[in-house]
Each structure stands twice: as structure tokens, then as C-alpha cells.
Amino acid sequence: MKRNKMKTNGFVFSKYEEPFKTPFEKLFEIFRELITHTSGDLDEALDWLEQLDKEYKLTDENYTIEDFVEDLKKKGYIREEIEPDGSGGMTITAKTERAIRQQALDQIFGKLKRGTAGNHRTNRIGRGDEHTGDFRNYQFGDSLDSISMTESLRNAQINNGIGNFNMTQDDLVVEETHYKSQMSTVLMIDISHSMILYGEDRITPAKKVAMALAELITTRYPKDTLDILVFGNDAWPISISDLPYLNVGPYHTNTVAGLQLAMDLLRRKRNTNKQIFMITDGKPSCIRERDGSYYKNSMGLDPYIVDKCYNAARQARKLHVPITTFMIAQDPYLTQFVKEFTNANQGKAFYTGLKGLGEMIFEDYEANRKKRIKG
Numbered sequence: 001m002k003r004n005k006m007k008t009n010g011f012v013f014s015k016y017e018e019p020f021k022t023p024f025e026k027l028f029e030i031f032r033e034l035i036t037h038t039s040g041d042l043d044e045a046l047d048w049l050e051q052l053d054k055e056y057k058l059t060d061e062n063y064t065i066e067d068f069v070e071d072l073k074k075k076g077y078i079r080e081e082i083e084p085d086g087s088g089g090m091t092i093t094a095k096t097e098r099a100i101r102q103q104a105l106d107q108i109f110g111k112l113k114r115g116t117a118g119n120h121r122t123n124r125i126g127r128g129d130e131h132t133g134d135f136r137n138y139q140f141g142d143s144l145d146s147i148s149m150t151e152s153l154r155n156a157q158i159n160n161g162i163g164n165f166n167m168t169q170d171d172l173v174v175e176e177t178h179y180k181s182q183m184s185t186v187l188m189i190d191i192s193h194s195m196i197l198y199g200e201d202r203i204t205p206a207k208k209v210a211m212a213l214a215e216l217i218t219t220r221y222p223k224d225t226l227d228i229l230v231f232g233n234d235a236w237p238i239s240i241s242d243l244p245y246l247n248v249g250p251y252h253t254n255t256v257a258g259l260q261l262a263m264d265l266l267r268r269k270r271n272t273n274k275q276i277f278m279i280t281d282g283k284p285s286c287i288r289e290r291d292g293s294y295y296k297n298s299m300g301l302d303p304y305i306v307d308k309c310y311n312a313a314r315q316a317r318k319l320h321v322p323i324t325t326f327m328i329a330q331d332p333y334l335t336q337f338v339k340e341f342t343n344a345n346q347g348k349a350f351y352t353g354l355k356g357l358g359e360m361i362f363e364d365y366e367a368n369r370k371k372r373i374k375g
Contacts, residue, residue, distance in 0.1 A: 023063035024071050030058070031068075032103045035092060036211075037204055040245035042078060042090055092244070100244050104211040105219075138172035148175045184225045184269040185365070186262040187213060190280035191230045191246065192253040202328050203248050206279045213277075213365065214240045227265045231258030233286055233294060237265070252286035252296050256305075259312040259323070266321055274321045276347075277364075281328035283337060284309050301337055309337075313345035323347040324364055 021029075030052065034045040046069065053059050059068070072078045077096045082088040138147060156167040187210055195202040210228055217226045218240075229237045232251025235258040258278070266274045284305050287295045297305065316323055323345045327338050335351060342349040348364065 023059065024068060027058060027065075027068045028072075028077075028099075029103070031072075032096075032100050035096065036100055036104070036207060036244060037201075039207075039247045040092060042092055094241065097241055097244055101211040101215040101240070104208040105215040107208065107212070136174055138169060138174050148173050151175075182223050182225075182271040182273065183221070184227075184266055184271040184274045185213075185217070186227045186229065186265050186274075186276045188235075188258045188262055188276060188278040188280075189228065189230045189246070190253060190258075190278075190282065191232050191248045192251045192282055192285075193248055194253070194282040195248045202281050203246065206328075207243055207246050209279065210246075211240075211243045214243065216365070225269060225271065227262075229258060229261050229265070231255065231261075233257075233296075234288065235261040237261070252294075252298065253280065253282050253284050254286040254288060254294075255280070255284040256287060256308045256312050259309075259316065263312075263316055263319060263321060266319070274319075276316065276321060276323045277326065278323060279326045279328065283334055301333060306337060309341055310344045313341050313347070317345045317347075325349045327351050 027049070031045060031049060034048045035042070038044040038048070046065070049058075049068075050065055053065055059065055069078075073090075075095075076093055077099070078090050079093050080088060081091050138152075151173040152167065152171050155171040155173060159171055160166040160168075189206050189210060191203065195206070214226055214228070217224050226240075227237060228240065228243070229235050230246065231254055232249050233254055235254065238246070255278075259276070262276045266276070283301055285296060285298045285302070287305050287308055289295055295304070313323060323342070324347055325338055325342060327334065327349065329335075330351065338349045338351070350364070
């Protein structure tokens with residue numbers, strides 16, 4: 001008698017092996033990180049890369065830093081720019097800017113698959129695109145493609161019998177679907193001097209988040225809109241291509257100017273769903289007066305400036321624009337300000353260190369995908 005062997009399933013563990021990378025790919029991954037930290041300064045990034053090479057032996061005689069730079073040129077990641085006065089040098093290209101955004105997306109949000117329509121699901125059911133699994137009786141005006149033929153045939157058999165098959169309007173069943181909406185987001189980035197004070201680099205993580213969010217929206221949610229602005233003494237919009245070069249300045253923090261510009265940008269959008277993300281690490285310390293002068297106070301929380309911030313938050317609330325504040329600070333008095341600011345807007349606030357900033361913004365962006373359309 002022959003005994004059949006029983007086949008069992010189980011786990012087979014093996015030592016992790018990193019996917020093969022060419023010398024160029026290994027150096028390019030480091031290069032993209034360095035170019036973000038240097039705000040697009042190619043010469044500085046290459047200097048850092050050479051220092052790392054000396055310390056960690058990143059290259060050998062078969063592939064040198066000079067070979068890497070030549071490959072960057074051949075592959076279109078850097079090019080030479082000549083100024084009208086004859087001066088010039090090598091600079092990164094739009095291809096590198098896109099590669100930096102993709103790396104930021106991978107680092108912060110993980111490997112994401114591209115969506116098809118890029119729409120945001122709402123909680124309102126009706127004639128839409130996303131199936132819910134819920135059914136209702138057919139009503140006059142429902143489209144034919146919304147009819148569930150399986151459920152309708154089942155009803156016809158139950159109501160009229162199989163032998164003499166007959167289907168009436170009363171047998172028809174429609175599957176509920178969710179409306180899908182679009183989202184307009186404004187991302188505000190604080191570029192006041194405090195973003196690099198006390199030996200802590202806060203602007204680089206903020207840049208990475210902005211680049212990742214830009215890449216996320218343009219690739220996975222292409223029907224959404226994203227505007228980015230920076231605020232110091234004043235506020236001004238920047239393009240996605242400006243993000244790698246973003247740096248702080250000798251500025252105070254004019255939060256009100258940023259909020260006013262954000263609301264102006266959102267007023268021009270036709271999307272029903274609008275929101276503001278604000279990344280900041282410091283207290284509001286500057287207001288521009290009607291005569292064009294600036295009122296500044298870096299000592300504590302100035303009641304005059306703070307009240308202006310609360311008024312801007314209430315104004316956004318009236319426009320149905322929630323503000324999500326990502327505070328990169330833990331000072332109790334700043335935390336209290338953000339709490340009151342958030343209450344005035346009825347928005348949300350996250351108190352975070354630098355490490356978790358990207359994941360938190362990603363989770364909040366995903367959460368805000370489910371927005372009810374006001375009829």
C-alpha cells in the first residue's frame with residue numbers, strides 16, 4: 001500500500017537581500033537627499049557627497065564620483081547654465097526636481113499605487129461612481145446602468161415565478177453608489193528664521209512633506225488642486241518646482257498674511273471641498289497694517305497679533321474652509337494658542353515632532369477625502 005505524502009504549508013525564512021542597485025543608483029539615492037538639504041545647491045551637494053565618499057568609501061576605482069557626475073549629465077539630471085554675463089555653472093534640471101519629489105513621496109508616504117480617477121469619496125449616496133453594496137427599489141429617473149440585473153432577476157423570479165417569467169418595474173433594484181468629489185488644498189509653510197534656530201533644521205522636513213504631498217496629489221489624485229504658499233513677514237505663492245530650493249529667511253511670522261492669501265486662492269476654486277494645511281513651528285509675531293507698515297513683536301504672544309489670527313480663523317470657518325495646523329513645537333503657551341486658534345476655526349491641530357510630520361499629514365489628507373457635499 002502506497003502512502004501519499006501529506007503536503008504542508010508553512011513559512012520559509014531567509015536572509016533579507018537588498019535588491020540589486022547599480023553604483024549610479026546607490027549614489028543617486030544619496031544625492032537626492034543631499035540636494036534637498038542644500039536647497040538645490042548642486043556644488044554644495046556634490047561637496048557633501050565627496051566628503052561622504054571619503055568617510056564611507058561609497059565608490060571605488062571602477063566607478064568614481066567623476067563618473068557619477070558624468071552620468072548625471074548624460075541622463076539629464078544636471079545641465080550647464082550660462083548667464084548673460086558669461087558666468088555660469090552646473091545646475092539641476094526639472095527631471096531631478098521630479099526625482100526628489102518622488103523620493104520624498106516614497107520616504108514619507110510609502111510605495112503608493114497610482115489611482116485611476118483621482119476622485120475623493122464622499123458620504124453622500126446617490127448617482128455616483130463607487131458601489132456601496134446597498135440596494136433600493138428603482139425610482140423614475142434612475143439611469144439604466146445603475147440597475148442591478150442580478151438582484152432584479154432574482155426579484156422577478158420570486159414575484160412572478162420561473163415557469164412564466166415576467167419582469168416589471170416593481171422588480172427592478174438599484175445599487176446605491178457614492179458621489180465622488182474633488183479637493184482643493186492650500187499648503188502653508190512657515191519660512192521664518194525660527195525654522196532653523198537652536199541648531200534644529202525644521203525647514204527640510206517641511207520641504208519633504210510639501211514635495212511628497214505635491215507628488216501624491218499630481219499622481220494619485222490628478223483632479224485635485226494643490227496650491228503652496230510660504231509665509232514670513234508677508235506671504236506669497238510658490239510653484240511645485242520651487243520646493244527643492246525653498247529656504248528660510250530673516251523673517252518674522254505673519255500667519256494672518258498666509259491665511260488671507262490661502263483663502264484668496266481657495267475662493268477661485270470651484271471645488272466644493274476646500275482645506276488649508278499649515279506647517280509652522282513658531283508663534284505669530286508679525287502683522288502688516290493698512291498703511292503698509294509692519295507691527296512686529298517676538299516677545300511672547302502679542303494679544304493684538306493673536307486676535308488677528310483668531311479673526312482669520314473664524315473667517316475661514318465662515319467660508320467652510322477647515323484649517324489643519326501641524327505645530328512643530330511643544331511649548332505649552334504655543335500649544336494653548338493653537339488650541340484656541342483651532343477652536344475658532346473648528347478645524348484640527350496636530351502637535352508633532354519632525355519625524356512624524358509626513359505620516360500625519362498623509363493620514364489627514366486621506367481622512368479628508370471623505371467630505372460630504374453640501375446640497
